[in-house]
Amino acid sequence: LAKTTQPISMDSYEGQEVNITCSHNNIATNDYITWYQQFPSQGPRFIIQGYKTKVTNEVASLFIPADRKSSTLSLPRVSLSDTAVYYCLVGDRTNAGKSTFGDGTTLTVKP
């Protein structure tokens, strides 16, 4: 299983861009990288998924270098409501048992 490592916590201010990096040195060829957002006592919410290079949607961007040993979630112009825990998931899309959630990064956005 690909072990993932994320910073435990990050602080930011409203309006800033936030970049959260996840390390996954032993990512497998079939593994995808997925990021989730979780608020207290709620289920995680899907943010973005990618395999390589760059993926962008309406809420975030995901940067994956050529070696795929890390990935960076980029949140543009964060607001107070973006305060949450962000999880990186690396795994095979066809087998949940081969997917590993990181320990999560607690992002605190300050006014």
Place this chain on the structure above:
Amino acid sequence: EAGVTQSPTHLIKTRGQQATLRCSPISGHTSVYWYQQALGLGLQFLLWYDEGEERNRGNFPPRFSGRQFPNYSSELNVNALELEDSALYLCARSLGEQFFGPGTRLTVL
């Protein structure tokens, strides 16, 4: 939330009892994934069901079991409850872009 419902929202049990948690994915989705999230910790994979069969299980003892019904809803059963089983139990549909339910908060006293 996102096409997955879970019940009950909260469940309080005592040590040694059994707990049954339920999950219903949106119509058309055959896979159900169960995760345990202890307070302040990350998600630990429990079980994966697809087309009524258990496809994979995480590193949990046999007293954690479940089943999937013909309508693809699922039950998670935890026997002989222990204090450390207190956690948020999450159910998800799909895998590539997992959509999670709101969870069941199980408290073991």
